Amino acid sequence: MEKIEKNVKMETAEKEDRLLVPLSGTYHFEGEDIDVMDLRSLRDVTAADMIKVSRMMSMAGIVESNEEMSLEYACNLAGSVTGRPIEFYKSLKAPDAIKLKNRTTGFFFGAI
Secondary structure, three states, X not given: OHHHHHHHHHHHHHHOOOOEEEEEEEEEEOOEEEEEEEOHHHHHOOHHXXXXXXXXXXXXXXXXXXXXHOHHHHHHHXXXXXXXXXXXXXXXXXXXXXXXXXXXXXXXOOOO
């Protein structure tokens, strides 16, 4: 009985995972239809990953005081840890781009 309850809780948690972000529509990118951003790999991000993204942005001439709060940082980090190219994230429509930024910063600051 306890095992069944545990499985139900796990399935519910997966369904409600705030790092699985529904998009406002379906994006067609590199032959694939995408309607959900899977940001669960953010849970495995290390300081080294974050430094790599910071350096990448610096080399591109992008300098921001709170870079982890920026849309540019969210796109670059998502591109480097999810397996989808950065170009996908930079092609998101405004509402979906803001969802990406909010979920990323929310994750960093413990809101998710």
